[in-house]
Amino acid sequence: MSTRTLPLLFINLGGEMLYILDQRLRAQNIPSDKAKKVFVATVAEWIEEDRKRVMNDIITTMFNKKFLEELFKPQELYSKKALRTVFDRLAHASIMRLNQASMDKLYDLMTMAFKYQVLLCPRPKDILLVTFNHMDAIKDFVRDTPSILSQVDETYRQLLEIYTSLSGGEFQLIRQTLLIFFQDMHIRVSIFLKDKVQNSNGRFVLPTSGPVPYGTQTPGLIRMFSCSGEEIKRVQFRDGGNYTAALREGSFELFGDRVTKLGTNMYSVSRPVETHMSGTSKNSSQHTKVNTLPNPLAKEELNLLAKLMGGLEVQKPSHTDSGFRVNLFATDEEEEEALITRPEELSYEVINIQATKDKQANAELAKIMGEFTEAGDSSPSSSSKGDDLLAMMDGL
Amino acid sequence: MAKMYHKEKSIQIKSSASALYNNLSVLRIAPRCLTYFTVVHANVVNMVSASWDGLNYSHRQLQSKEGNVATSSSLIMQAAWCVLPSRDLLVLTSQKGIQMYESDGSIMVYWHALDTPETPTAQAVFARGIAAVRDKYICVGVSSGSVLVFDVPSKGSNITLSEVLEEHTEPITDMASECSGSMECIADLVSADDSGTLCVWKSGGDFQLLNKIPGFDTSCSSVKLWKGTVIAGYGTGQIRLYEGVTGILHAEVNAHARWIYSLDIAPFTGLLLSAAEDSLVRVWHLTISPETNNVEVRGQKVWIQWLAKVFIPFELFHILSPYHHKFKCIY
Numbered sequence: 001m002s003t004r005t006l007p008l009l010f011i012n013l014g015g016e017m018l019y020i021l022d023q024r025l026r027a028q029n030i031p032s033d034k035a036k037k038v039f040v041a042t043v044a045e046w047i048e049e050d051r052k053r054v055m056n057d058i059i060t061t062m063f064n065k066k067f068l069e070e071l072f073k074p075q076e077l078y079s080k081k082a083l084r085t086v087f088d089r090l091a092h093a094s095i096m097r098l099n100q101a102s103m104d105k106l107y108d109l110m111t112m113a114f115k116y117q118v119l120l121c122p123r124p125k126d127i128l129l130v131t132f133n134h135m136d137a138i139k140d141f142v143r144d145t146p147s148i149l150s151q152v153d154e155t156y157r158q159l160l161e162i163y164t165s166l167s168g169g170e171f172q173l174i175r176q177t178l179l180i181f182f183q184d185m186h187i188r189v190s191i192f193l194k195d196k197v198q199n200s201n202g203r204f205v206l207p208t209s210g211p212v213p214y215g216t217q218t219p220g221l222i223r224m225f226s227c228s229g230e231e232i233k234r235v236q237f238r239d240g241g242n243y244t245a246a247l248r249e250g251s252f253e254l255f256g257d258r259v260t261k262l263g264t265n266m267y268s269v270s271r272p273v274e275t276h277m278s279g280t281s282k283n284s285s286q287h288t289k290v291n292t293l294p295n296p297l298a299k300e301e302l303n304l305l306a307k308l309m310g311g312l313e314v315q316k317p318s319h320t321d322s323g324f325r326v327n328l329f330a331t332d333e334e335e336e337e338a339l340i341t342r343p344e345e346l347s348y349e350v351i352n353i354q355a356t357k358d359k360q361a362n363a364e365l366a367k368i369m370g371e372f373t374e375a376g377d378s379s380p381s382s383s384s385k386g387d388d389l390l391a392m393m394d395g396l
Numbered sequence: 397m398a399k400m401y402h403k404e405k406s407i408q409i410k411s412s413a414s415a416l417y418n419n420l421s422v423l424r425i426a427p428r429c430l431t432y433f434t435v436v437h438a439n440v441v442n443m444v445s446a447s448w449d450g451l452n453y454s455h456r457q458l459q460s461k462e463g464n465v466a467t468s469s470s471l472i473m474q475a476a477w478c479v480l481p482s483r484d485l486l487v488l489t490s491q492k493g494i495q496m497y498e499s500d501g502s503i504m505v506y507w508h509a510l511d512t513p514e515t516p517t518a519q520a521v522f523a524r525g526i527a528a529v530r531d532k533y534i535c536v537g538v539s540s541g542s543v544l545v546f547d548v549p550s551k552g553s554n555i556t557l558s559e560v561l562e563e564h565t566e567p568i569t570d571m572a573s574e575c576s577g578s579m580e581c582i583a584d585l586v587s588a589d590d591s592g593t594l595c596v597w598k599s600g601g602d603f604q605l606l607n608k609i610p611g612f613d614t615s616c617s618s619v620k621l622w623k624g625t626v627i628a629g630y631g632t633g634q635i636r637l638y639e640g641v642t643g644i645l646h647a648e649v650n651a652h653a654r655w656i657y658s659l660d661i662a663p664f665t666g667l668l669l670s671a672a673e674d675s676l677v678r679v680w681h682l683t684i685s686p687e688t689n690n691v692e693v694r695g696q697k698v699w700i701q702w703l704a705k706v707f708i709p710f711e712l713f714h715i716l717s718p719y720h721h722k723f724k725c726i727y
Binding site: 001002003004073074075076122123124167168169170172173175176179180183184206208212213215216217218219220221222223224225227229241243 | 473569591613631632644645649651654
């Protein structure tokens with residue numbers, strides 16, 4: 001449908017991912033081997049430095065110039081598989097490591113959070129305000145690093161250029177495209193359940209009270225006019241909801257009060273992230289046949305993905321050890337348990353990508369593969385390094 | 397006002413409804429005591445055939461089509477039955493083109509491909525907005541703003557594109573033909589677009605533009621034409637009633653707190669249903685007073701959580717709430 005959806009999907013999901021990782025990195029216990037390396041700096045400083053580095057690395061990768069250029073071109077949305085693959089890559093663009101179960105959980109949280117924001121947006125254009133909330137937070141994460149800050153600012157400018165002139169109808173088309181993408185996803189998120197914005201069947205609650213969207217009148221008035229245009233009658237009806245007048249409009253500029261809270265960071269150390277995977281109801285496990293159809297666009301999409309991967313600048317980890325692992329669960333045991341018990345229909349498939357024949361892209365991919373081989377782990381297909389991105393994924 | 401409806405048995409459909417305007421179409425087949433329903437889910441149309449005694453249901457799925465490809469993932473924007481005197485056709489509009497089927501969905505009788513560019517452009521390409529007009533026309537809207545007029549023979553597949561109407565410059569959202577059954581009405585068709593512009597047409601060998609009612613920078617997502625009155629639902633949650641031929645605004649209703657997704661009208665009683673993203677369905681009563689020729693609107697609030705179909709003898713309402721995959725039939 002809308003060919004302008006992908007940048008918003010990517011940036012908002014990326015923003016949610018950063019909120020979650022930031023929270024987990026703050027809450028994470030010190031890995032025992034790290035503790036041994038501490039002899040000068042205090043423990044707190046070391047952890048703070050690592051956390052900032054992970055965030056900077058991921059944000060740098062997210063806003064890579066070539067990648068964004070491709071992203072902002074008019075195109076259909078990626079398939080679910082392709083998008084998940086991009087975020088797998090993004091999550092591993094630093095020294096941080098995530099196990100399969102943690103990556104699955106991270107992705108569940110990201111997608112359900114953005115689905116919630118899209119659904120609850122008072123008017124379709126507010127999706128842009130949600131995007132700006134994410135961008136504002138990302139800017140805050142990298143405020144001490146001017147080089148990355150300028151990349152983020154550049155992205156702001158592109159967003160402003162492309163989206164501020166779109167009509168309400170075009171934004172609704174973007175919103176409908178996103179809702180179709182998220183259709184039938186009903187993973188329950190602890191924070192949403194606690195706040196009663198999500199029901200136990202995984203559906204979100206639509207409030208029938210509160211301020212109406214900007215540009216809408218509170219329901220209740222019928223006005224009737226004569227042929228000459230004079231108002232001849234007014235009738236009030238009881239509107240059944242409990243709506244109040246609209247708030248002021250959020251700012252669509254580089255800086256400003258966005259007014260809406262959707263897209264701001266809802267996690268904190270005291271409100272940890274969790275998902276419920278067990279006992280998925282019959283309804284939520286109903287999944288469409290759409291995903292299993294061969295996708296005629298898949299080949300194009302995969303080539304593009306390969307191009308994007310080639311364009312991703314990967315920070316070479318200055319530590320030669322294998323980085324540190326982040327766990328999205330409370331304990332390692334829980335994480336292992338989650339992997340085993342994950343319902344079949346909710347498993348994400350990551351794409352096997354054949355690298356393009358383009359020599360330059362191959363070189364880039366080989367470079368990436370080289371970067372991401374675990375220390376001491378030889379690449380399983382060292383003879384065909386440029387050919388199979390699957391090997392790269394497996395080597396993580 | 398006495399209660400105008402009562403709830404009946406639920407009908408389960410095979411998958412959830414996609415978030416699209418006017419996403420439910422209904423066809424009553426009185427001789428066979430059957431009602432057909434269609435709901436769009438991404439690239440598939442779910443069709444249910446329900447017997448009036450509520451005992452028999454049968455399901456069918458139709459896929460979007462794309463050139464010479466066997467299966468397509470292109471998204472369907474709308475599915476609707478077109479009732480013509482000689483035949484009923486089921487029309488599907490997607491990102492790639494327009495498919496027309498025999499009314500039970502068994503055979504595709506016509507395929508019209510849209511001009512889709514090699515590389516995607518900023519302006520999305522799709523067809524949306526379906527209406528059967530008079531004896532032999534089926535009109536379909538396009539994202540460019542064009543309205544395609546198809547000439548439909550009384551049987552067979554020799555359907556031809558007879559005219560392209562170029563008045564709108566924004567994507568077509570919905571279209572509707574005069575539904576009162578009166579032959580006195582001059583206007584046959586109304587088309588609406590994303591800017592809220594409404595075009596009122598008279599059908600014929602060459603369709604004639606009777607009036608162009610300007611929008612007010614708000615998308616009109618659903619439209620009906622009844623006794624010459626254009627009933628339009630907007631993204632701001634407002635419903636407006638215009639006299640089609642003159643463009644005179646009869647009434648303005650602050651009906652909903654969110655975007656209106658669907659309207660339907662029962663032609664003989666003037667009962668209007670509006671459904672919006674605020675999760676409410678509202679029932680309105682429209683009366684045309686002959687002395688002043690004014691249209692009056694009275695409202696009655698109603699809370700319906702699921703999609704509701706209201707049936708007053710000889711008349712039908714239908715609305716659909718997105719994402720729900722069960723709906724209740726109200727007879």
